[in-house]
Amino acid sequence: MLALDPRTRYLPDVPASGYVVGGDEPLAAALHRLTTEQFSIAIDALSDPAADLGIATSATLKAMDRIAAVLRLVRSSIGDEAYRTELRILDETSELLGGLLEGQPELRALDQLRARYKSVLQPSAMAPLRSQLLHRHQLYRLRALSEGEAMQQTLHRLRRARARFAAWPVDDRTDARMYGREPVEDSFDALTTGLQQTYRRGRRQWKRIRGDETEAMGKWRSQVRHLGHQLEIVSTAWPEVVGATASACRQLELVLAEEHGLARLATVTSGDRSLVMDDVERSLLDGLVAHGRTELRSVADVLGHRLYIEPAGQFVQRLRAYWSARDLLH
Numbered sequence: 001m002l003a004l005d006p007r008t009r010y011l012p013d014v015p016a017s018g019y020v021v022g023g024d025e026p027l028a029a030a031l032h033r034l035t036t037e038q039f040s041i042a043i044d045a046l047s048d049p050a051a052d053l054g055i056a057t058s059a060t061l062k063a064m065d066r067i068a069a070v071l072r073l074v075r076s077s078i079g080d081e082a083y084r085t086e087l088r089i090l091d092e093t094s095e096l097l098g099g100l101l102e103g104q105p106e107l108r109a110l111d112q113l114r115a116r117y118k119s120v121l122q123p124s125a126m127a128p129l130r131s132q133l134l135h136r137h138q139l140y141r142l143r144a145l146s147e148g149e150a151m152q153q154t155l156h157r158l159r160r161a162r163a164r165f166a167a168w169p170v171d172d173r174t175d176a177r178m179y180g181r182e183p184v185e186d187s188f189d190a191l192t193t194g195l196q197q198t199y200r201r202g203r204r205q206w207k208r209i210r211g212d213e214t215e216a217m218g219k220w221r222s223q224v225r226h227l228g229h230q231l232e233i234v235s236t237a238w239p240e241v242v243g244a245t246a247s248a249c250r251q252l253e254l255v256l257a258e259e260h261g262l263a264r265l266a267t268v269t270s271g272d273r274s275l276v277m278d279d280v281e282r283s284l285l286d287g288l289v290a291h292g293r294t295e296l297r298s299v300a301d302v303l304g305h306r307l308y309i310e311p312a313g314q315f316v317q318r319l320r321a322y323w324s325a326r327d328l329l330h
Contacts, residue, residue: 019233032170036162039158045057047155053100061097074194078184099143110133113265126276126285195234195315195319205219217256217259221257237325238325242319248303
């Protein structure tokens with residue numbers, strides 16, 4: 001009777017697909033594959049004439065966010081010039097699409113607020129405000145579509161970027177070095193600096209939040225999202241643990257996104273008094289927004305404490321140990 005490979009028998013099979021390094025996949029090949037896949041996801045979403053515009057835009061922005069997370073992860077390997085150039089192009093492309101989602105965070109925040117407090121609200125509570133916020137979002141979208149050719153420009157940029165990323169070398173045998181590009185080393189060392197910087201920045205923002213520095217909330221949310229994407233990539237190291245930590249990042253990012261939406265809702269309604277004319281309804285809205293933000297900040301602090309309790313160096317060394325253990329059964 002033939003004995004099975006111990007790795008096959010006991011370790012989870014991680015195929016070389018999706019936003020994760022496959023179990024036996026070299027880093028350079030994995031990062032090449034998953035970035036070009038994300039570009040294809042974005043291009044397909046925007047190219048589908050039957051797709052909902054909001055959903056397609058969100059899918060595109062998420063794909064670009066994941067590509068940016070890869071760039072941050074391997075910045076020390078690809079060099080500052082390539083990193084800054086590609087990240088700037090991604091940021092400019094995101095700005096082209098940003099207007100299509102303008103006004104959506106406030107609208108979503110109001111829906112979440114009404115759902116959160118539905119036990120104490122009438123079903124029709126703040127319905128006029130919702131109608132006005134929806135109309136406002138639709139006007140922003142129409143304006144974005146009429147100003148220039150956002151979709152065509154975005155698709156053009158994405159296709160060119162995908163071609164550049166597809167030309168990145170995956171091993172020493174390719175001819176891409178003529179363009180000054182080098183393959184990413186197949187070692188956890190290639191990821192260490194990027195992971196540590198992302199974690200350290202997120203931990204720093206968390207401490208500022210705990211000190212009640214309101215302006216740090218958006219920066220913290222960005223760092224949490226970046227860390228979550230990077231942990232998805234390396235979750236092969238120990239899917240049950242690293243994958244769970246990536247899920248915790250996603251959960252925290254959702255909490256911070258909801259808090260951000262409530263902050264935007266408060267700013268918009270206080271800046272335009274015509275959105276809520278009734279004084280009683282305005283008082284109710286202000287009270288619910290303040291209560292909701294307080295609750296969400298408390299939840300975020302608990303989740304942040306779990307995620308960022310370790311110093312950055314210790315966190316990365318733990319991931320290194322998981323990553324090294326992958327190869328013990330070879």
